[in-house]
Amino acid sequence: MRSALRRIIAVTHKEFIHIxxxxxxxxxxxxxxxxxxxxxxxxISFDVTxxxxxxxxxxxxxxxxxxxxxxxxxxxxxxVDHIESDVEADxxxxxxxxxxxxxxRPGFADSIAEGNKADVAVLIxxxxxxxxxxxxxxxxxxxxxxxxxxxxxxxxxQGLDVTSMGSLSPQIRTWYNPDRRSADFxxxxxxxxxxxxxxxxxxxxxxxxxxxxxTFEQLTVSPIRRAELMVGKVLPWLILAFIExxxxxxxxxxxxxxxxxxxxxxxxxxxxxxxxxxxAIGLLISARSSSVEVANMAGLLISFLxxxxxxGFAFALxxxxxxxxxxxxxxxxxxxxxxxxxxxxxxxxxxTVLPQLAALLVYAVVSLTLASLAYSRRL
Amino acid sequence: xxxxxxGLLMWKEVLQLSRDKxxxxxxxxxxxMQLIMFGxxxxxDVTNLRTVIVDQDHTTMSREMTDAFSSSxxxxxxxxxxxxxxxxxxxxxxxxxVAVLLPPGMESDLAAGEKVPLEIVVDGxxxxxxxxxxxxxxxxxxxxxxxxxxxxxxxxxxxxxDARVRxxxxxxxxxxxxxxxxxxxMILMLSVSAIMSQAVVRERERGTLEQLFVTPIGRAEYVxxxxxxxxxxxxxxxxxxxxxxxxxxxxPFFGSAWIMALGLLLFLFTGIGQGLIISMVSNTRHQAQQTxxxxxxxxxxxxxxxxxxxxxxxxxxxxxYLIPMRYILVIARSNAMKGAGMSALxxxxxxxxxxxxxxxxxxxxxxxxxxAD
Numbered sequence: 235m236r237s238a239l240r241r242i243i244a245v246t247h248k249e250f251i252h253i254x255x256x257x258x259x260x261x262x263x264x265x266x267x268x269x270x271x272x273x274x275x276x277x278i279s280f281d282v283t284x285x286x287x288x289x290x291x292x293x294x295x296x297x298x299x300x301x302x303x304x305x306x307x308x309x310x311x312x313x314v315d316h317i318e319s320d321v322e323a324d325x326x327x328x329x330x331x332x333x334x335x336x337x338x339r340p341g342f343a344d345s346i347a348e349g350n351k352a353d354v355a356v357l358i359x360x361x362x363x364x365x366x367x368x369x370x371x372x373x374x375x376x377x378x379x380x381x382x383x384x385x386x387x388x389x390x391x392q393g394l395d396v397t398s399m400g401s402l403s404p405q406i407r408t409w410y411n412p413d414r415r416s417a418d419f420x421x422x423x424x425x426x427x428x429x430x431x432x433x434x435x436x437x438x439x440x441x442x443x444x445x446x447x448x449t450f451e452q453l454t455v456s457p458i459r460r461a462e463l464m465v466g467k468v469l470p471w472l473i474l475a476f477i478e479x480x481x482x483x484x485x486x487x488x489x490x491x492x493x494x495x496x497x498x499x500x501x502x503x504x505x506x507x508x509x510x511x512x513x514a515i516g517l518l519i520s521a522r523s524s525s526v527e528v529a530n531m532a533g534l535l536i537s538f539l540x541x542x543x544x545x546g547f548a549f550a551l552x553x554x555x556x557x558x559x560x561x562x563x564x565x566x567x568x569x570x571x572x573x574x575x576x577x578x579x580x581x582x583x584x585x586t587v588l589p590q591l592a593a594l595l596v597y598a599v600v601s602l603t604l605a606s607l608a609y610s611r612r613l
Numbered sequence: 614x615x616x617x618x619x620g621l622l623m624w625k626e627v628l629q630l631s632r633d634k635x636x637x638x639x640x641x642x643x644x645x646m647q648l649i650m651f652g653x654x655x656x657x658d659v660t661n662l663r664t665v666i667v668d669q670d671h672t673t674m675s676r677e678m679t680d681a682f683s684s685s686x687x688x689x690x691x692x693x694x695x696x697x698x699x700x701x702x703x704x705x706x707x708x709x710x711v712a713v714l715l716p717p718g719m720e721s722d723l724a725a726g727e728k729v730p731l732e733i734v735v736d737g738x739x740x741x742x743x744x745x746x747x748x749x750x751x752x753x754x755x756x757x758x759x760x761x762x763x764x765x766x767x768x769x770x771x772x773x774x775d776a777r778v779r780x781x782x783x784x785x786x787x788x789x790x791x792x793x794x795x796x797x798x799m800i801l802m803l804s805v806s807a808i809m810s811q812a813v814v815r816e817r818e819r820g821t822l823e824q825l826f827v828t829p830i831g832r833a834e835y836v837x838x839x840x841x842x843x844x845x846x847x848x849x850x851x852x853x854x855x856x857x858x859x860x861x862x863x864x865p866f867f868g869s870a871w872i873m874a875l876g877l878l879l880f881l882f883t884g885i886g887q888g889l890i891i892s893m894v895s896n897t898r899h900q901a902q903q904t905x906x907x908x909x910x911x912x913x914x915x916x917x918x919x920x921x922x923x924x925x926x927x928x929x930x931x932x933x934y935l936i937p938m939r940y941i942l943v944i945a946r947s948n949a950m951k952g953a954g955m956s957a958l959x960x961x962x963x964x965x966x967x968x969x970x971x972x973x974x975x976x977x978x979x980x981x982x983x984x985a986d
Contacts, residue, residue: 256897256900258900258903259899259900259903262903262904262906262907266903266906266907266910269907269910269911270910273910273911273914273915274914276926276928276929277914277915277920277925277926277929278914278920278925282744282921282924283924284923284924285923286923325957327781327782327951328947328951328953328954328956328957329953329957329958329960330943330947333923345772346772347772348772349772350772351772351775352772352775353775353777354775354777355777355779356777356778356779357779357781358778358779358780358781359780359781359782359951360780360781360782360783360784360785360786360950361782361783361790361791361946361947361950361951362791362921363783363786363787363788363790363791364788364921365921365923365924366780366783366786367786368744368748370778370780371748371751371752373778374778375751375755377778378755381775384772385772388772405730405731405732405733406733406734406735406747406750406751407732407733407734407735408734408735408736408737408743408747409704409734409735409736409737410704410736410737410738418737418738419737419738419739431906435902435903435906439899443899523635524633524634524635524636525633525635525636526811526815526898526899527633527636527808527811527812527815527898528633528635528636528639530811530898530899530901530902531636531639531640531643531807531808531811532635532639533902534807534902534905534906535639535642535643535646539646539647539650540646540650543650543651543654543655544650544654548919549654549655550659550739550742551654552659552660552661552662552663552710552742553659553660553661554653554654555653558649558653558654572707575738575739576705576707576738579737579738580704580705580738582705586705586706
């Protein structure tokens with residue numbers, strides 16, 4: 235047993251020497267997560283604001299200006315230009331310099347004065363469906379508020395009372411993240427995704443590289459056993475992954491002010507199980523790949539596509555087809571994103587996230603077993 | 614320059630690719646997986662939000678309101694409760710993302726002419742879903758209220774505004790229609806940059822590069838022989854993504870194939886240049902892979918591929934102009950969805966051309982120089 239430990243340490247030492255000899259790799263392992271953290275936290279916002287809008291006012295009356303002021307004052311629309319003709323609106327859409335055009339024809343004020351509904355056309359560029367959808371909702375809401383105001387003041391001048399019918403109004407409260415800060419939402423999930431991308435990609439090449447460079451035969455004639463080789467090779471990445479987790483949590487909490495409300499124990503337990511699961515996926519890829527290129531591409535593909543996309547990190551999993559729902563349960567990211575977000579934002583303790591922890595435990599045990607089977611068969 | 618030698622080099626590359634039993638399937642699995650992921654996951658429009666209704670009113674109106682939510686298509690009612698005590702634990706566990714509270718006396722208070730607030734709780738830990746959910750919820754309540762007032766005859770026939778909101782270019786607001794044209798560019802970039810750099814670095818890593826240069830093969834012949842097979846693969850991948858996009862995802866294409874092809878061609882040269890630069894600065898295939906990842910993530914985030922540029926903070930926006938993908942995305946989307954032509958897209962084409970000349974030119978000149986050393 236003592237000698238087994240010594241052999242494992244020897245392999246680990248060898249791996250650390252490899253890592254040290256390749257400072258670029260170490261940098262990419264340590265620097266890339268920080269860059270990702272900054273990029274995602276600063277660049278991404280799910281709140282759509284400042285949608286470029288052009289205004290075509292052919293009526294030029296107080297009434298039309300009052301209506302258009304509601305667009306200019308909203309956070310959602312940003313009026314970039316007052317245009318003179320329909321051709322300019324087409325042009326703005328073609329060059330994507332505006333996404334919304336509000337058009338008021340002559341006779342807007344006259345219609346209202348005559349007691350009729352005045353027409354307004356709002357054109358929205360649908361080529362960015364998300365903001366278009368919200369744009370439509372905001373345009374309708376702004377217009378109906380204006381509509382209601384005009385109607386109420388008219389009714390008052392006619393001596394009618396339209397406010398006695400009661401009113402029902404939605405009051406929306408956002409729990410856990412009241413300001414809907416994207417950083418609060420993204421960083422807990424980002425922690426999961428970064429660790430997965432790094433560990434899967436690094437361990438994916440571990441075995442196949444030895445074989446490719448011919449150093450593999452040397453290892454087989456040494457007294458080292460298969461399990462020892464695997465543990466020794468994985469250990470450095472395990473350590474690096476834990477350091478990385480701690481760094482991301484620290485940067486998130488101290489620098490970005492993400493609240494850590496729940497039990498640190500639950501987060502730590504989840505992270506350990508999750509790191510083991512990701513390592514096992516990397517080992518499986520390594521054991522099954524025919525060449526370094528294949529290991530690299532497969533690592534990229536698996537960590538990036540199902541790992542990243544199906545983790546629920548940025549894209550809601552509610553609306554995806556059942557077959558993909560099923561696949562998402564085959565990758566550990568899905569469970570860990572729930573744990574991280576619940577612990578950070580909802581103040582969850584071990585009991586709350588027990589189902590996810592149990593799932594990760596099963597996942598880690600099964601995937602590590604499969605990986606060691608594949609590893610020893612490969613040797 | 615000898616065409617036969619270039620042909621032989623290309624043949625060698627194809628042989629090497631086909632000898633690796635897993636590489637070729639992987640190369641063709643990649644666009645398929647990306648199509649599925651981007652088409653179905655990123656392109657998914659938010660529907661079926663898990664919702665609990667707390668009905669403390671138990672009246673016809675509260676039941677109608679419940680129906681209004683469930684028939685809207687955005688909310689899926691997972692539970693109807695009698696008290697608000699359990700909401701916290703349900704939301705904590707993530708079993709529901711939205712809770713609608715119908716207060717006691719809702720119907721009678723409204724009949725008495727009072728203002729009734731309808732509380733809607735959304736889970737802000739998923740800020741994207743939260744903003745969509747609150748928008749939809751407000752819409753459901755507003756149209757419910759409008760129908761109620763109309764039925765009461767409380768909307769007098771007076772002046773007002775009739776806003777006609779029309780969505781142009783993508784009236785069904787399907788996300789996939791915007792996703793697939795962008796994906797075409799993404800896959801093109803990945804193939805020439807990520808796959809080709811692996812092949813070039815392998816040659817150096819194994820020392821077979823020296824062997825090649827004791828043969829009569831010239832530097833230029835080597836570069837062409839190395840690049841062309843991967844360009845071929847990239848073109849096949851791109852075409853298959855386009856075909857699947859049009860036939861399977863039913864993405865409409867209103868533009869000109871020539872504009873699209875020209876844009877992609879310029880982007881292809883940028884990609885080749887990037888691949889060559891990456892292979893120059895990498896000593897091992899693993900390093901090449903890491904460098905590709907290093908470029909891939911900012912490209913995805915800052916190009917507007919997934920997240921719209923206008924929502925980014927003003928300080929970040931200048932950075933996006935440094936990402937070549939930004940321009941091809943505008944070209945691909947505007948051309949496919951709006952049928953925009955050269956007169957509208959020329960600034961993007963100029964930027965693409967500059968990138969193509971600079972990146973490709975730099976890549977090829979340094980690469981040849983490095984081979985010569």
